[in-house]
Every structure is written in C-alpha cells, then in structure tokens.
Amino acid sequence: MSTTPATTPAGTDTATGTVTRLLQRQILPLDRDTDVFPLYVDLEEAKLDTDRHDVGGDKAAKDLNNAAIRQSTSTGRKLHPDQIRSRTALRLEPSQLLSFGTYFNAFPASYWRRHTVVDAVELTVDVTGPGSVVTVYKSMARGHSQRVDAATVEGDSGSFTFALDLKPFVDGGWYWYDVVAGDDGATVDGARWTAEVPADRAEHGTVDVCITTMLPDMSARLLGQLGDTEELQPYLDTVMVMDQGKDKVTESEYFPAAKAGLGDKLRVIVQGNLGGSGGYARGQLESVRKGTATYAMMMDDDVVCEPEGIIRAVTFGDLAKRPTIVGGHMFNLYSRAQLHSFGEIVQPWRFWWQTRLDGYSQWDFGARNLRSSRWLHKRADVDFNGWFMCLIPRVVLEEVGLSLPVFIKWDDSEFGLRAKQAGYPTVSFPGAAVWHIPWTDKNDGLDWQSYFHHRNRIIAALLHSPYERGGRMVRESLNHQIKHLASLQYSTAELRHLAMEDVLRGPHALHGELATKLPEINAFRKQWSDAQLHADRDDLPEVRRKKPPKKGKSDIEIPGRKATLVAAALAPLRQLRPVRPMAEQYPETELPAMDASWYNLVKYDSAVVSMNDGTSVALYQRDPAHYRDLLKRTLDIHRRFHREWPQLAQQYRDALAEITSPEAWEKTFAPWTDAEERR
Template sequence: MSTTPTGTITGTHEQTVTRLLQRQILPVDRDTDVFPLYVDLEDAVLDTDRHDVGGSKAAKDLNNAAIRQSTSTGRKLHPDQIRSRTELRLEPAQLLSFGTYFNAFPASYWRRHTIVSDVELTVRLSGAGSVVTVYKSMARGHAQRVESAVVEGEAGTFTFALPLKPFVDGGWYWYDVVAGDHGAVVEGAEWNAQVPADRAEHGTADICITTMNRPDFCAKLLTQLGEDDVLAPYLDTVMVMEQGKDLVADSEFFPHAEEVLGDRLRVLVQGNLGGSGGYARGQLESVRKGTATYALMMDDDVVCEPEGVIRAVTFGDLAKRPTIVGGHMFNIYNRSQLHSFGEIVQPWRFWWQTRLDGYSQWDFGARNLRSARWLHKRADVDFNGWFMCLIPRVVLEEVGLSLPVFIKWDDSEFGLRAKQAGYPTVSFPGAAVWHVPWTDKNDGVDWQSYFHQRNRFIAALLHSPYERGGRMVRESFNHQVKHLASLQYSTAELRHLALEDVLRGPHALHGELGTKLGEINAFRKQFTDAQLIEDRDDLPPVRRKKPPKKGKSDIEIPGRLSTLVAAGLAPLRQLRPVREMSRQYPEAELPAMDSGWFNLVKYDSAVVSMNDGSSVALYQRDPAHYRDLMKRTVEIHRRFHREWPELARQYREALGEITSPEAWEKTFAPWTEQRDGDE
C-alpha cells in the first residue's frame, strides 16, 4: 500500500484517510482543582479484585469502604508547567501519567461502538533522555506495559501502532512520561485512525441550550463555546431557548458572546415549558433546519470542556450505527468529582441509578483512574442526562422529539425509546461538563416531586417490561406512607395529584405543559411544610413538655432492626392525639442531613432546614389530614394495580403522536406565530 501526499491510503480495497480521534489537552484556565482530570502525578494503587473479595456482605462492605479511601499523596503540578492548551513542561526527572479522564484513550468504547479497529498514538517530546511509555489496561483494571521510546537527541516524535482487538469488555490506553536530567516538554499527542474515505469529514452540531433566569451563567457558556477556535468548525447553530424573565440578552456578558458566535447564535423566546419544552424546541428547529448532523442538548448552568463536544461528534461520526453520545457530569463545586460514570434504569423498580458495579460521586483527585478497577470495565448505559447529550438528527427524525413532561424523565425516557428502536446511548469518557450536583437540591420533596412521580409512572407505562410495572406501584405506596409519616403533607398531596393526572391519559400532557407548574405552586402554598422561611427566628423557639428519652439525639442513623421497628410504629403514632404544646412551639430543629423519616416520625412538629441551606420549614402533624390522604393513597394505588395493562396500552399507542414534530409545533405556535408575524 502507498500513501498519497494528502494522507489518503490506497490499496486493493476501499480508500481510507487519517482521522484525528483525540488529542492531548490541558486545562483551559489552569485551574489546579481540575489538574487530576488531565495529568496524574500519583502512583497507581489498584484496589482488590471483587472476585478475590468474594460474596460475603461484610467483606463487600469493607472493600467498598476501602475503594472509597483516598490514595493521593498531595503531589501537585505547578500551573506554570502548562505552556499551552496542548503543551506541558516537566521538571528534571519528573514522572507523570496521562492515564487520566481527559487524556487516556477509552479503547473499549471505540472497540464496541465504532468502525475503528486500530489506532496510532503519536507523541512529540523534547528533552534528551526523556522516556515515553505506553500502557493498556484490561477490563479488570490491571495495567500492561505496551512499548516505550527514549529521546536520543534534543527531541523526538514517536508513533505507536495500537490494536483495539483486546478491549471487548473494557480497558484504556495511555502514556506516561519521565523527564530527562534537564527536564522535558510534552509538545503534544494525538490518537489517529485510518477510516473509510466517506467518513473523512466531521459532522456538525446544533447546540440546544434551555435557559431560565440564569442570564450570566448562560452568557458565559455561550462565550466559552464561541471563543474556542478549534470547536468552531463543529458548530452549526447555537440555539438558546429563553424561557425566563431575567433574559440572557440583558446579561453584561451577552454582547461578547454575541460577538464571538456571530450569526451562529439564535435566541428563541417562549413561555416556560420546562426542560422538555425547551429541548424539544431545539430538537424541532434542528430537524426542520436539517443542516446539522446532530443536536446537542446542554444545560445553561454548566462549565463546558469544549474538546468534549469535538470528541462526541467524532465518536458519533465513526459509530457503527447512529448513536446517542452523552457526556459525563462533574461537580462544579468540587471539580474533580464525577457524578456518575454511567446510568441505567433498573427495570423492576423502574428507577434511574448508577450501574450496579459502579460508584457515584467519585473523586479523581482522591483516587486516580489507574487505581480504580471499576473504571476500566466498559459502562453500558440506558440513557444520558441532557446536561450534555449529542443526538443524531436521524434518530430524532425516526423516534420523535422529547416527551412533553416539563422536567424529569424526559432524557431517560428518550434513551429507552431510542434503544428500543435500535439506537444505543454511550456515556463517553472524555466528554464532560461541570454542573451543580443533584445532592445540593431538594427536588424529592419540593414542587418537583410532582414531576418525579408523574413522569416516572409515565415512563414505566411506556417502557416497563413487566405486566404491572414491576415494583412501581408497591414502592410508590411505600413512599407515600413515608412522606405522610414524615409530616410532608405537601409532598404527599403533590405525588397523589401526579397519579391522578397520569390516569387522565397521555393526550392531556401538551395542553398543561405551560400551566401545570403555576397550579402546583399555588396548590402547595396551603401547607406549612411547603412555606419556606429564610430567617429561622421568624418561627418560635424549640420547646417540649418532656425531654428526649434518655437524652438521645436525632443524628444517629438507625440499624436495620431499629428501622423496621420505626416503620411499624409510624402509622400507629397517627392514632395518638397531637401534643398541645407542639401547636405553639416546634418540638425539634433538624438540619437537612438529619431529617430522615425515621427521625421525623417522632415529632408532632419540627423545624426542618432545606438541602440548599437557604431556608427552613415548619412541619406539623395533622392526624385528620393523614387519615384522609392515607385513604386516598390506598384507593389510587389499588386502581393503578388494576388498570396498569390498559393504561400502558393507551400511553404506548399515543407515544408517536405526542412526541411528533407536528404535536410540538402546535404547542410552540403561540411563540413561533408571533415571531413569524414580527418578521
């Protein structure tokens, strides 16, 4: 075979071209908090293989605790060692690894989902006597040395041919560098592959950002996307679906964002239709426009790694079939902490979760990629959150747009729908954003609890493989009892309302998309547990007639037996009259972290703080309300158990219609017609 001047390889078979898959990158802003995601100065301290741990629960618990323990020694890279976006200087004799989240090569994902069978790593290194060594890992995490090279003169360019065949279950490639006596500079590195000539050109993406009252955050994100010259050719249109009162166009940072994006930026103003309404508008505009290969969903309150967008597009271009390519989420407040490496919908419970052999809230600054076995097994997923998710336009054209559910479950339902149609989702390492973590929110008990309950049931009716939704109905009943026993009446009422709305059928969803939030907020104001108070002193002090039994505090987490006893006694407490003093004074004050149901069930009233630390609420026991709602809870769950098969049929038959571009066009008509009239 011969190489033409343009880099095209010709032979007896089809022509191929060289395609860049991934390049070495370093932090844009030299933020030391994110260094562990790009370069690693720590040793690899591999945890124990789970097959050696065995099946004992005690042994598993002990091993899980050990896996979470930090192995970091605190070694730091000086910011001045970063010379550019792609170039890094090493001190004399310094050793560091590029086996990191952003610079290791996720070989098993390329092996499983793309047409690529072999890659070439090229490293440009200067510094006499410096050494570059290539390693690979297998699915069980152990590393193997592949090849090394030494700089003989002042500098050298080294190329390594690396097959993807051994990575069927998992594994990475990466390279380590040891500087010579006078230091070294890693000038750059690229991972390339030979691909068919018809895959030579990269695709483009419409970025779809839904925003509401985060003007500065959104404008800064737009600026970040527009300022990256390497990303620019991959962008078709950046669409902002403006659904708030504080407009992104009024931000002091917006003029610069508008300048750097130019005519690629479109701001589409519409009513508050939630995340699903915002993203569906972007999806619809992208499909109708038809000029971009992909539509990329992205939250407005994120910090983006622009290279991740390029990698997602490149991976999608070379996938065997149209594939949804999602990014990962890092904690914007603890920037080396990963939310989840891959999520599934557990079919029996029908609840989203980190895959069973993975960990959430993983801190790469405490334990690096090379030390964590579980990160080397490929994580196969059911969906990817729309904080960053690249969807091929052809998938949207075939399976439809977002489900009209305002917020919650729109992304996971879409992933399940696409999977059923033969289009997989890949949560792709090396593509990521930094986002406010879910753990800092209180969406399980506030107004969002309505959408959690309603949309989870809708998604289960659409996709559960079990005749009556598996554990769904029983678990929902148990949660209702828990909220009632915890004095969270507003939450229980909203969840009940959600179930009533599910029973109304799928065709009501579009009509109430713009009104349901207002109805929910007005409805819940009547309950004291939903009335948030910023100043704790606006509520009475804690007083109680009797002190806590034996002086026990409420910060202990009960054991299994104590939990079962508390659960059994909780409903019986509702038969007791309310203590008179509890109507005037709260009996306890509980921080959010200690406000589990097993503590709340002890009181007739309590002041409880919210997860975000900004306010408190007064919880008060109401036996009459408890009995009324408990009766309704029993009745509606019996009805769901009885009617599930018929409901599932109704929702599944209507799915194609309610997610169609035509249905969404009617929903958007008040704003699109107004825009057309203005033009």
C-alpha cells in the first residue's frame, strides 16, 4: 500500500509500453433516491448465508435453505440524502462505518480476470477526516471475504493507493473497501480503480446507442439523461432513436431538452412498426454502414439508465481479450433495489431462457446485501444478455449478421447464441445496469405477444438446439398448448397454433411479415372472449351459478403435488363435458390475476379474469366444440414437428446468414429509407 497518488488515467509508462486506464470510479446516485442507496453504499453488516455444499442434496434441506437465503438481513439503517455531497463524494458521520462492497461500487474482479487483458489493478481512495480508516477486502467464489490491507488518515486528509492482484479470482470474487470515520467525521472524496494496460489499448472506444421506441415521453426523458451526463459525451458517437410509434418522440415536451443536450449526436429515424428486432436491426445496420463507432448498444426506451454503466461497458469491451458482447443488468423500475437476474442462460434440453441454475431471480439488495449473498460471488457465465442494455462490438455485427427478423422476443437470446457459436462471448457485467418495468407486470405470455414468444422460441431452437429433435421443445409445446386449452384461453392457444403453422412456412417469410403480422394477429385473436378486454368490470355480467363450488373450496389455496398431478390428468377430459346451466350467460366466478392459474381455471365453465397489469378484465368461456377441434389440430401439428424437425432445422440454419444480412435488412427498410431520401 502506498500513500502516493496513483498514475493518472492519461499516464504512460514509456519503459514498459503501457498506459494507465481508469476502469471504474466511485459513484453515488444521480437523483439521491433513497430506494437505490443499497446499490451504491451499504450500512449493513455482512451475514453470509450457508454454503450449499454444507446443505447437501436433501430436497427438504435445500428448500429450507433457499427460503432462508431469501430472508432479509436488513436492520433498516439509513443514509441521509444530505450525506451525498456530489456524484463521487460522500460524507460520513463521526465514527460511522459503511461499505462500498455494493453492486455499483465493488470491483467485479473475476470478470476482469476471466475476460480481459488486465491482471492487476490499483485502488486509490481519497479521504478527508483525521483518524478515518480505509480497509480493503476481497471475496472468493464461495463468498467468504478476506481482509487485504488498510490505511489511516494521519493528517487532515489522505490519498491511499492499494496494489491488488487478480490471480486468485479464476472462479469468482470481488474487491471492495470499507470506511470508518474518525471522531470528526469523514468525507470519501472519491475512489478509482486503474490498471496498466498495453499502449495499443490507450484510447477508449465509442458507442452508437440504438433505442427503439413507441413511447415518446419515456424515450425523450432517456435521451435527456444521456445528454445531461458530461462524462459520457466523449464515449458517444451517435444516439439513434428508431421511432416506430404513432406519436413521435420529436413531439414530446421533453424532446427539446434532449436535443439540446445531445446536439449533433442525436439522430431520429422514423419507420413503420417493425418491432424491437426491426428497430434494433435498423440501428445495427446504420452503425455498421457508418463504421465510425467501435460498438452499438441496444437499449430499451422504457428504462432509467445509470450512465456510468455505459462508460464501464465500453471500457470492459476495450480491454477484453477478444471482441465481447457486454450486457448490463436489469433492475425493477418500481422496486429499485431489486435485480431481475444476475445472468441468463438458454437451457438446452427445454430450450427456454432462465436465470442460471445456481442463481436467483428478483433479488432484493435492500433486503440482503452483496457481501451477505454467497451466490453473487461466483462468476455468472451466460449465453446472452437482454437488449434492454447490451453493447455489441461492430466487428461482431459485421461477422455474424444483424438481428433475426422476428419482430419481438428471442432476438436477443438468439443473437447471443449465434455470436457464442462464432467465438464471441457475452458477459453480463456487474456495475452496468438500467431500471426497467418488470416482466411480472405484463401479460405477454397470454396476449398478442404469445404468438411471438412461441414462434420465435421454436425458430431459435431450430437454429441452435444441440438435440436432433429440439430436446423437450416439441413435447413441452404440446403440454403448454393443452394447458391453455383447458384453461379456456382459446385466443392464446389459437395464436400459438398459428405460430407453429408460420414456422412451417420457412425462414424466408419472416422479413415480409414484419410490418403486417401484428395487426393480423390482433384482428385474429379478437374472435374469442378471453382476448376482449374490458376496463370496466361492470361491462360483464355478475357471477351466478346453479350449484355452489364443491365443498366450498377456495381458489386461494395452492394444491399439493399429488392434487396438481390429478388435476393435470383430469383437466383435458373435463373439457369434453357439456357446459353447465347458466354458464353461457353468467360467469361462475371472478379470479384476480394472481389466482388465475391453470389448476383454478380448469374448474370453471366461465370466469371473469383480471390481467396482470391490473388495467382490465376478460371473460373466459368454455366451448367444448372449439376445444375438440383445436385439440385435434394441436396433436396433428406437433406430430408433424416431431417428424420434420431435422429437415426444418437444416432449412433455417442454411438461411440464417442470408436473412440476418445487412442486404436483406436494407430491402426491408427500403420503403422508409427511400422516403427519407426523397424528403
């Protein structure tokens, strides 16, 4: 440890041919929102959970441990907003102890160790306040921490530099620092993590930020956030907004401020609604054709961004051993300390995206901090990163192609798998993140999006499944289809069936359908009452039934495993029985979204069901004739998929390079690019 200042980020060592680059700096919340404080600073103690190897393989013990891991360890200690003095400076009260071992301020050593040319770092912490102590810690992959070094402010202030090796982090682990204030309090004026890197890595890259939008106000506020961040400006090449909505972002009341902040770096591209994949592909195409930015970053429009994360992602990409996709994490916009997932994979047998097998979703850092969460210390290796925030090197786009033309859903995960196959890894990088509306508040598994979920999952499996017939893909599709049928969700079942029929039409139909498929399926699904949404419950009849529920059983109780299996076996058969008297005129029950699971829905011949987003209700009605017809079609098409899977997979794989090429996308964009040229 040294008390001399670290080499400046612009410093060059001519003897060794290296330069010093800033990897990460201490940051504090932009808006002083107390909900996000646990992501930046931590006042709680570390209470590490039990090692899973100590728990063993007993299912009951594992279930108990998983429940314990979710329990809050927070004591409710709070940091006062006034203690945040600036973006980088924090004031501590006398004798106060706090940790910077947090999501945004701990250093993710294992990710740098695994994926970059960096093999050692220097941490410099600037502290004002006599008697204040800085202590540096590291953790290992199994979560336990070790004290590394410490320093004490002997005068009024001190600048302490700690040399830190990355060798012990092959499987996981972090570095961080804690500060204890002296008797007169302290101010942590700043901290920075730097590294000596080869001279050819001296210059940072630049990024084209690609935002696809139909939400003018939210996207304009995001643009304003990007334009207001002074430190970010040198990293921005172009900020492209693919405006696909009826209401234009340029008409938002927030747009003039965004335009003033970004100036000539802002470009608004107007085109028809081609979905997320069409919007992002346009940004990718423009970035590749322009050729001036090192990276293109896909970013959702309905997010709040941590701008420092863009800088960190670019820096990590600059120093990666090979071109690497660098993804950010997603936090819940409404519960801002809650992390959606720390790293996602595509499970190859089921071919479904999910949080990695030894991780947890919906993790609340306000309840259990980073230092107390053992699983967060193992490096999370991923297959892809969601395009709510994802940095893609331009050279990767040039080699593997642009987005798959699938409108929405699975475009990001398919791209990650395609890039991985070509030798380009994806890293979901801690310390880079956005806040986004959580998936749980949407109805995308049942509404019009169910078509794209199902079609695109099958296409992605045809392209990338390592199994001859897609593993469990076809069987699971059949199970889900029967579940929707038995749950009276006929519009969803019909959309999923249509999705499978469209897959059989082959890959070359995808581009032509981008602009037309959404209105087609919206018109198609409105034939069924479960797709006809009512904002006012009184639009639908009151609940009436001839006989009361059997034994007065409640829909609130969740059935056990045996009861669930019995219900699953009997539900398809029950749908063949005649509809009960009165059920055609009156719903038999009302089910809130949280209780509208299949094992409840299968009990009824009609029901009023509320949607997950809380805005509307729909009437579910059983139709035995429709059920029999769709069940027959369902069995037939799944037999066909099982039979023809190998040939269909080869057809899609042979066409992949063509349908994701810039040339194919240029033809799709021609109606709007030609109009742009005429203007």
